[in-house]
Amino acid sequence: MAVHAHPDDESSKGAATTARYAAEGVEVLVVTCTGGERGDVLNPSFQVPEGHEFETVDGRRAVRRLEMAAAAEALGVRQTWLGFVDSGLPEGDPLPPLPEGSFGLVPLEEAAAPLVELVRRFRPHVVTTYDPSGGYPHPDHIKCHEVAFEAYHAAGDASRYVVEGGADPWEPRKLYYNHGFSMERMRAVHEAMQGAGLESPFGDWIESRAAREIPERQATTSVRVAEFFPQRDAALVAHASQIDPKGFFFAVPRDLEADVWPTEEYELADSRVPTTLPEDDLFAGLREGAR
Ligand SMILES: [Zn+2]
Numbered sequence: 001m002a003v004h005a006h007p008d009d010e011s012s013k014g015a016a017t018t019a020r021y022a023a024e025g026v027e028v029l030v031v032t033c034t035g036g037e038r039g040d041v042l043n044p045s046f047q048v049p050e051g052h053e054f055e056t057v058d059g060r061r062a063v064r065r066l067e068m069a070a071a072a073e074a075l076g077v078r079q080t081w082l083g084f085v086d087s088g089l090p091e092g093d094p095l096p097p098l099p100e101g102s103f104g105l106v107p108l109e110e111a112a113a114p115l116v117e118l119v120r121r122f123r124p125h126v127v128t129t130y131d132p133s134g135g136y137p138h139p140d141h142i143k144c145h146e147v148a149f150e151a152y153h154a155a156g157d158a159s160r161y162v163v164e165g166g167a168d169p170w171e172p173r174k175l176y177y178n179h180g181f182s183m184e185r186m187r188a189v190h191e192a193m194q195g196a197g198l199e200s201p202f203g204d205w206i207e208s209r210a211a212r213e214i215p216e217r218q219a220t221t222s223v224r225v226a227e228f229f230p231q232r233d234a235a236l237v238a239h240a241s242q243i244d245p246k247g248f249f250f251a252v253p254r255d256l257e258a259d260v261w262p263t264e265e266y267e268l269a270d271s272r273v274p275t276t277l278p279e280d281d282l283f284a285g286l287r288e289g290a291r
Helices: 015-023 057-075 108-122 139-154 183-195 203-212 226-238 254-260
Strands: 002-004 029-034 078-084 126-129 174-178 221-224 263-271
Touching: 002 139, 015 057, 015 221, 015 226, 015 263, 029 057, 029 108, 029 139, 057 078, 057 226, 078 108, 108 139, 126 139, 139 174, 183 203, 183 254, 226 254
Parallel strands: 002 029, 002 126, 029 078, 126 174
Antiparallel strands: 174 263, 221 263
16 A cells, blocks of 8 residues: 555656556555645646546646546556645745644644555555655645554454444555655666766756755665566556656656666665565565465
C-alpha cells in the first residue's frame, strides 16, 4: 500500500517500484489522500480534456481523476481516494491560513480513520509514505505522513478506531518512507549528465536544497527498478495538467539514468519482522510464508 498526498505523487515517488511489484504479482494499492483540487496547471502544453474545465475545485477534481486513472493503468496498480480536499501550497510571508475544510486542517483522528479502515480491509504487508518532513514542505505531504504513520500503528489495535461493522484489525509488517530525491542521487545524475556533455537541470535544485539545509535521512533499502522506468514515465505523462513532458522529470536520457541510478530508495521506518539492512526488497523478511 503506497500512501500519497495528491494524484501525481505516486508517479514521481516510488512509481517504478510499484510497477515492478505489480508485475511480479503483488497486489499494489495506491491510496491518494486528496483530490489534488488546488493544483495549478504546471504543463504549458496541457489541453483541458473535452467536456471538462479546470477553473473550479470540482472541475479540477474531475480532470485529475481522469489523469489518475490513466496513471494507475500505466503502472498496473489499483488506486483509491481517501476523499480529502487538497490544501494547496501556501505561499507568502507570513504564510496565509489553509483553506477551510482542507486536508491539512482535518484533526488527525478524523483524517486517519478512513485509512485505518482501508488498512484493515486491504491487509497490506508493506506500507510506504513520506518521512515526517513530508519530503517537501507541503502541508498535505506532512499530513499524509501523519495519517499513514497513525494507520500503520493503530490498524492492528482492536481498541482503536472502533467502527460499527468495520473490518477486523490488521497489523502491517513494515513501514517505509520514500527517498527517491536524495541529494546523493541528484548529485550522481547531475554529474553524469555534465560528464556526458549534457545540460543538467538539477544544478538549481541541488543548490536550493543545500541552501535549505534539509537534513538527509538515511536510505536503508534500494530497489532495482530500471526496467520499469517506461511505466513510471507513462504514469507521469498521464498527469497531463501537472507534468511537462519537456520538463524536469524528462531531462535525463533514460539509458544514462538506468546506468547511473537504476534504483529507488526507501528508509525502513518500522519493521515487525526480522530483516537485515541494507535491503534490496521491500518484502525482505516477508517472502517465506507471507502471501
Ligand atoms: Zn503532492
